Amino acid sequence: MKKSLYILSLLLMVSCSKESKIISEILPQDSTKLIPVDSLKNANLKTESGKLSKEETLKKLNNEILSTLKSKDYDSFSNYIHPEKGITFSMYSYINPKKDKHFSGEGFKNYSATKTRFTWGEKDGTGDLLVLSIKDYMTEWVFTRNFKNSEFYFNEFKGIGNTINNIKKIYPNDLFTENFIPGTEIFSGMDWSSLIFVFEQYNDNYYLVAVANNSWTT
The missing domain is CATH 3.10.450 (Nuclear Transport Factor 2; Chain: A,)
Structure with a gap:
């Protein structure tokens, strides 16, 4: 029983390690440079409003x-x-x-x-x-x-x-x-x-x- 639990734990660790590697490859290396959500909203308002100055x-x-x-x-x-x-x-x-x-x-x-x-x-x-x-x-x-x-x-x-x-x-x-x-x-x-x-x-x-x-x- 203990041996089975030990093998299951190893499998879970390997799975998590692979998932972390995949996520790190998808995300940008420097996630702090992502555009803030508020800035995107403001830009959309300016472009979509179409109002003249x-x-x-x-x-x-x-x-x-x-x-x-x-x-x-x-x-x-x-x-x-x-x-x-x-x-x-x-x-x-x-x-x-x-x-x-x-x-x-x-x-x-x-x-x-x-x-x-x-x-x-x-x-x-x-x-x-x-x-x-x-x-x-x-x-x-x-x-x-x-x-x-x-x-x-x-x-x-x-x-x-x-x-x-x-x-x-x-x-x-x-x-x-x-x-x-x-x-x-x-x-x-x-x-x-x-x-x-x-x-x-x-x-x-x-x-x-x-x-x-x-x-x-x-």
Whole structure:
């Protein structure tokens, strides 16, 4: 009986030794270098979500808005205006909430179909008032150049002139895009211009809260 037990123990030891050898051959030599499970989960979330970054999202919106301005489709443009805060138009990069023209989305849409004229601000240099209808303001001031062919900048200003730019101060928690057209050598680069859009998030979407033009001023 004792002899039988001794033989059975030997067989079990041999079996375990072989199994351990097989497992050691299958596993990596340095198992501590395996990727943690949490890291794999995070990587899967990033690849499977398919969500655009903020910059990609706003670049897409920026280009869509430029298309509406180029085609003078102001009904479509009004759809990008913030549903609650509306939109402010500034002739220059210095935002003056008390003086700059402000519209709700519905107000902009309705007035853009009329010849009603508004005072938008004062022209730099002369101080003359700019009085135009919405359509004329959009074509004669906002989209005076083809910004569809401009350089795109996200949350940074390429155009720097002698006008104070207080957009970041007025809209500290919002995001903005700049469509910049460089100046020419003939004018030593001083004939640059840019069109700026300020966006605010609302119900998981971004909407326009301000549109400003920028250029070299006297």
